[in-house]
Amino acid sequence: MITNPAIIAELKSLNAQNGGLLKPEQVVEAARDPGSPLHDQFQWDDTAAAEAYRIQQARGLLRVCVQWIGEGVNRHQAPVFVNLTSDRYESKGYRTTVSVLSDEQLRAQMLEDALTELNRFRRKYHDLAELAQLFAAFDAITKQSVA
Known part of the structure; x- marks a missing residue:
């Protein structure tokens, strides 16, 4: 399980930016940024x-x-x-x-x-x-x- 607050906050932010429906493709796109807390998850x-x-x-x-x-x-x-x-x-x-x-x-x-x-x-x-x-x-x- 992931409990890292930075990762969870980033995912919640992406979810809000996408109208409450977050797609895996959107997560990958956001994670491409080396500065994203999601980057090291891939x-x-x-x-x-x-x-x-x-x-x-x-x-x-x-x-x-x-x-x-x-x-x-x-x-x-x-x-x-x-x-x-x-x-x-x-x-x-x-x-x-x-x-x-x-x-x-x-x-x-x-x-x-x-x-x-x-x-x-x-x-x-x-x-x-x-x-x-x-x-x-x-x-x-x-x-x-x-x-």
Whole structure:
């Protein structure tokens, strides 16, 4: 997360200058100025940036691969690959979802990651009273998982 007040102030200023709807292209344009607090948040070497972008595209590809599993009414699409938190810091890779679900420790990590994502969702949308029932159900599931 970025908490740098100069960066946040610059982004808020850009947002106001653009009628309250800030586009990524506008952020990049403002960041081109070496004096901008945003400048150091970007890779300006085009060769390095191109390679980083291709790696990001590969991540995106791995995230959207799905396959059909199950039979009859239980048949559904499931992700082919998963990126566990532990893998993000150690090997920075993806595992097949099937292999994760069949390993007790990896499955526990996947569950922990899922609960963390649900908590992020909750923090992001906690002001929406319409989701109160969903959050109550989430609390019940969290208590079961921890017990």
